[in-house]
Amino acid sequence: MANVVLIDAGGTNIGSVRYALQRLGVDAPLSSNADEIRAATHVILPGVGAAAPGMQRLRETGLVDVVRGLTQPVLGVCLGMQLLFEHSEESDTPCLGLIPASLQLFAKSDALRVPHMGWNSLQIQRASPLLAGIDAGAFAYFVHSYAASVGDYTLASYDYGGAFSAVVQRGNFYGAQFHPERSAAVGARLLENFIKL
Amino acid sequence: MLTRRIIPCLDVKDGKVVKGVRFRDHVEMGDIVDLAQRYRDEGADELVFYDITASPQGRSVDRDWVARVARVIDIPFCVAGGIRSVDDARAVLHAGADKVSVNSPALERPELVDELADAFGVQCVVVGVDSLRDDDGEWRVRQYTGDPTKTRALARGTLSWVEEVQVRGAGEIVLNCMGSDGVRHGYDIEQLRAVRTLCKVPLIASGGAGMVEHFRDVFRDADVDGALAASVFHSGAIAIPRLKTFLREEDIPVRP
Numbered sequence: 001m002a003n004v005v006l007i008d009a010g011g012t013n014i015g016s017v018r019y020a021l022q023r024l025g026v027d028a029p030l031s032s033n034a035d036e037i038r039a040a041t042h043v044i045l046p047g048v049g050a051a052a053p054g055m056q057r058l059r060e061t062g063l064v065d066v067v068r069g070l071t072q073p074v075l076g077v078c079l080g081m082q083l084l085f086e087h088s089e090e091s092d093t094p095c096l097g098l099i100p101a102s103l104q105l106f107a108k109s110d111a112l113r114v115p116h117m118g119w120n121s122l123q124i125q126r127a128s129p130l131l132a133g134i135d136a137g138a139f140a141y142f143v144h145s146y147a148a149s150v151g152d153y154t155l156a157s158y159d160y161g162g163a164f165s166a167v168v169q170r171g172n173f174y175g176a177q178f179h180p181e182r183s184a185a186v187g188a189r190l191l192e193n194f195i196k197l
Numbered sequence: 198m199l200t201r202r203i204i205p206c207l208d209v210k211d212g213k214v215v216k217g218v219r220f221r222d223h224v225e226m227g228d229i230v231d232l233a234q235r236y237r238d239e240g241a242d243e244l245v246f247y248d249i250t251a252s253p254q255g256r257s258v259d260r261d262w263v264a265r266v267a268r269v270i271d272i273p274f275c276v277a278g279g280i281r282s283v284d285d286a287r288a289v290l291h292a293g294a295d296k297v298s299v300n301s302p303a304l305e306r307p308e309l310v311d312e313l314a315d316a317f318g319v320q321c322v323v324v325g326v327d328s329l330r331d332d333d334g335e336w337r338v339r340q341y342t343g344d345p346t347k348t349r350a351l352a353r354g355t356l357s358w359v360e361e362v363q364v365r366g367a368g369e370i371v372l373n374c375m376g377s378d379g380v381r382h383g384y385d386i387e388q389l390r391a392v393r394t395l396c397k398v399p400l401i402a403s404g405g406a407g408m409v410e411h412f413r414d415v416f417r418d419a420d421v422d423g424a425l426a427a428s429v430f431h432s433g434a435i436a437i438p439r440l441k442t443f444l445r446e447e448d449i450p451v452r453p
Contacts, residue, residue, distance in 0.1 A: 012290040012317055019268045019293060049318045108397050115320045115368050117399045118422060119242055119452040120199045139200065139452045141273055143295070143320045143368075160199060182273045182295060184237070 002195040004028040005040035007067070009047050009080065010057040013181065017046045017077060020181035024192055032061040041072055042195055047079030051088035051103070051146070054079050055095060068096055073197040074173050078144060081168065081175025090146050099153050099170045103146040112161045117143045120158045120178075122166050122186075128155045130174055130193050131167065138186045140166065140178035148177070200450045201416050202242040202423030203437060204401065205430045207232060209248045209278075212262045216431050226431060229262050233270050236430070239437040241272065242452055245298065245371075245425060248278035249343060260289060267293020275323055278343070281309070283316045290317060298371060300325035301340045304351065304358075307365060314366025319398075324367040328355040328388065329375040336388055339375060359392050370396055371425060373403040381407025381429070389419035401425050409435060409443045416449045 006018060008030045021028045021044075028044065031037055045067065047054050058064050067074070076084045083095045087102040095103075106114045119139040124131060134156075142158065148165040150157050156167040158177075167190075168175045174194065180187030207214045207229070214226045226232060233244055248260070263276060276289045277298035286297045297317075303309050303324055313322045327342040329350070336355035341347040359370060372392050374385035384405045393400055399422040402415045406426035415424050429435040441451045 012287075012321065013295070015264070015291060015293045016267055016295070020271065022268070023271070113397060113399050113422060115398065116199070117320065117369060118199050118202050143273070145319065179273070179295075182271060184271050187271060 002026060002041050003039070004042045004044060004195055005037050006030045007037060007043060007045045007063065007080075008032040008061070009045060009054055009083075010049070012049065013078070013179065014046050016179075016181040017044060020188065020191055021195075024188065024195070026195060032063060034062065034066045037063070037066055038070070042197070043067075043070055043072060043074045044194075045074065045076045045080035045083065047077065047083065049079055050090055051079065051082060051093040051095065052091040054083055055093055058083070058096075064096065068098065071172055073194065075194050076173070076175035077181070078177060078179055081177050082144075082146060082148070084168070084170075084173050084175050085148060088146055098173045099168060099175070101148055101151050101153065103148050105146055106161065109161070115143055115145045116147070116160050120160065120166075122156045122158060123163070124156050125150065125154045128167075128169060129197060130169065130190065131155055132193050133189050134186055134193075140176075140180070140183040140186050142166075142178045144177060198450050200242070200452045201421075201444070202401070203240070203412070203440060203451065204243045204245055204423050204425040205236045205241050205437075206245040206247055206403070206425050206427040207431075208427070209246050209262065210250050215249070216428070230265050230269050233266050233274070236437070237270055237272050240441055240453070241437055243272060243423070244270070244274040246274060246276050248276060250279070260292060263289055263292035263294055277323070277325060283312050286313055286317065286321075290321060296321050296323050296369070298323035298325045300327065300342075303362065304338065304340050304353070307361065310362050310365035310367055314368070319366050319368035322367055323369045323371060324362040325371045325373060326355060326358060326362075327373045327375055330388070336391070342373075342375065355388075356391060356395055360395055363396070363398055367398060369399045369401065371401040371403050374405060377405030378403070379428070380405060383407065383411040384415040384419065384424070386414060386418045389415065389421055393420050399423065406435070409440050412440060413444060413447045413449060416444070417447070
């Protein structure tokens with residue numbers, strides 16, 4: 001049985017992610033305790049908000065190196081995914097550096113509202129157990145203003161004035177830019193796949 | 198491709214969903230979680246809960262129901278009504294809401310929008326704007342529209358308010374066109390188009406939906422990101438699956 005721990009990174013979606021796991025029969029405690037996090041079989045880094053306070057929170061709780069050193073499957077959600085990258089243009093914030101790329105603000109235009117908010121379709125870039133049962137064209141719920149371009153770490157992408165990373169992976173670190181906890185059956189499947197990794 | 202959103206709005210009073218003219222003749226429609234689940238199953242893209250208990254009395258209320266909804270619902274939802282401070286918003290967001298919507302309190306104290314955006318990020322902050330065209334042809338905002346005896350007209354023009362709240366940190370704007378609200382003759386395309394040209398964040402149309410064609414028109418002609426409606430969904434006049442099938446046939450991208 002998976003022993004899933006949610007890192008308390010101060011985001012407002014922690015409750016929602018926890019409820020989503022409960023719907024899958026998994027009761028994941030919220031923790032900022034290094035030992036508890038290291039002992040988990042699966043770790044989720046949720047997060048809604050901004051990159052700088054997100055990193056600040058990880059520093060204050062002494063978790064920056066703890067997260068970097070994790071060897072079990074780790075899933076960053078939304079801001080949690082962004083924090084896995086090297087850098088975010090948002091307040092010029094250095095992040096965890098686990099994925100060698102950076103986040104940029106969407107370029108606003110008449111046709112391109114920012115934040116990118118709503119249900120967008122996924123294109124599969126690389127097969128992965130994390131995406132088992134999620135078909136090309138499946139819809140997921142996004143809400144964010146900063147985006148990661150597509151790279152060799154991209155498992156799935158979406159189109160919003162160009163292709164960007166929707167699901168990423170490097171080693172044991174995974175991330176979803178969309179909100180699986182708010183993406184109906186597609187999101188539930190991604191979480192279910194993650195806890196089976 | 199980003200799809201256009203269909204958003205049922207549910208009025209909540211004392212933890213129950215009600216319908217009726219606001220502040221009088223409320224008829225209970227049933228349990229909030231059951232109704233939320235029904236709309237989710239029918240393919241709603243998002244839900245808005247308008248807590249009508251809170252605002253007129255100027256107090257925040259027991260919102261245990263937010264957590265009950267969040268436990269069950271796996272689509273995004275927004276809570277409106279009675280959010281006057283960062284603390285009010287935090288309580289609702291931590292209970293599991295994805296967004297908060299502010300209206301009259303933002304008009305009383307526009308800094309509230311900045312404070313919410315700083316605390317939670319712009320993606321959590323929706324500003325609701327109630328707007329009506331005056332005799333001189335200008336659209337102006339209305340305040341305290343929840344209670345007809347308290348509603349008042351402000352000197353503030355709708356377009357300038359829409360510009361200001363974006364600078365302050367609104368991540369989404371819901372424009373409720375009061376002239377068309379409840380009449381079911383269609384959304385106010387003219388006003389929504391005018392606001393659209395100034396609105397660089399997602400814009401949600403509210404007020405006037407009566408037929409499926411009205412949804413097509415507002416997406417096609419006013420280029421809004423979402424369309425909100427209440428009575429046509431609650432009464433069963435429009436079923437969301439049929440609405441979405443129609444929109445797809447009309448080449449409006451919607452989530453199945």
